[in-house]
Amino acid sequence: MTTLYEHPADSARRGEAAYEAATRVFNLFAPVAPAAAVTARSAEEIRAAITRARARGLGVRVHATGHASATARPMRDALLIRTEPAGDVEIDPRRRIARIPAGTRWGAVVDAAAPYGLAAPHGSSPTVGAVGYLLGGGLSMYARHTGLAVNSVRAVELVTADGEQRRVDADSDPELFWALRGGGGGFGVVTAVEVALFPVTGVVTGAAFWPAAQAARLLPRWRAWTERAPREATTSVRVMNLPKLPEVPAVLSAGPVLCLDGVVVAPGGDDLAGARRQAGELLAPLRALADPLMDTWHEAGPLAVPETHMDPPEPVPVLGDHLLLRELGDEGVAAFLHATVDRPHSALTVAELRQLGGSLSTRAPGAGALGHLDARFAYSGAGVPGFGGPEEEIRAHCADVRRALSPWDTGRTAPTFVASLEQPQGHLDADAVLAADRVRARVDPEGLFRGDVAPGCSAAR
DSSP states (O other): OOOOOSSTTOGGGGGSHHHHHHTOOSBTTSOOOOSEEEEEOSHHHHHHHHHHHHHTTOEEEEESSOTTGGGOOOOTTEEEEEEOOSSOOEEETTTTEEEEETTOBHHHHHHHHGGGTEEOOOOSOTTSBHHHHHHTOOOOTTHHHHOOGGGGEEEEEEEOTTSOEEEEOTTTOHHHHHHHTTSOSOSOEEEEEEEEOEEOSEEEEEEEEEEGGGHHHHHHHHHHHHTTOOTTEEEEEEEEOOOOOTTSOHHHHSSOEEEEEEEEEEOSTTOHHHHHHHHHHHHHHHHHHSOOSEEOOEEEOGGGGGGTTOOOSSOBOOEEEEEEEOOOHHHHHHHHHHHHTSSSOOOOSEEEEEEOOGGGGSOOTTOOSOOOOOOSEEEEEEEOBTTTBOHHHHHHHHHHHHHHHGGGBOSOOOGGGOOOSSSOOOOSOHHHHHHHHHHHHHHOTTOTTGGGSOTTSOOOO
């Protein structure tokens, strides 16, 4: 067990191993520097840390993997609690429920559910912490089939500012349960969540890569397909400028490429042939237009899906931007291509359009503060300082893409895609913001967790 420092505000203590372990982040461009830090693996340890923070006049902040560190407010007057799993993922195959301890990465959830023919609404990376992703909405690799991942949450266990351990669901505290699911945080330290799983017989999944010079021919075809795409299919296209590294195939690092990846799910025993046909309707016309440089689309089970998007497995420095977009049409596709492909040098390692719609556009019965996304595509762009260019060039390129796509910008964001504290963001309307604030005032009247509230999610100053 990692213990809180005797003098938590003493910066000389920050070089100690326990502090360094608790403050690790995935985005190396966005380190965090709290006054003190602790790694907690149980409700008792969390309760003790909260007590010590209050005694020293510190606020309390929470993270697990640090994937969202670029969106974190400064922590100089706070104690940071890093949650690590207190046990394994528990699967109830009869009820199709997974109990996920805080700090658990998605890869562990996928591995636990797969033997039962079940899948979880995980994102594109197996190393992302499940709890933060879920309560922030979560755009799953199965998103058009399942809807926002947060709609799958059935219960939340947390320690609130008074040190009380609570299990919250639709019956026990519907107001807090509503706020926890997309309300922007600041309600306590979550120790576990219960999530509904869904049956999967198989999937067709993978990624195909073409030279970016073919993007003007291929991307309009993909966009037209998205207009009639089945809900079982969730895909994305990326313009990628990959580094020359041993782990990157040479054919992909020789120049910019266009990548089409995704998942077509077969939820029932008779559905695999349909998934195969649906994937073929997407891929065959594109393959006929141009031969891929590399093509990994194949039939598989849910264990293969976390590797489809090929997100980096190790921490990297990242600087990026994000928008939710309306229907682009050919004009919007042309604007995207002009801002990402048609320039002599790109500072962005990746510029992505992720397909939305389907079940994502439907608010589930009993949904929380964030229950759906009223958009057709999610744009995200990111550069690695020192590879694509210096920080200033990456920021300038992000701004160029934002300007190019501004006619299609909904003004909203998907919380788990937001890439920085400064960028415009907002997923809640004014009424939802006030409702979430009322819940925070009830469970945290002193504002112990106020620093953990996402920008745009509170009316409090």
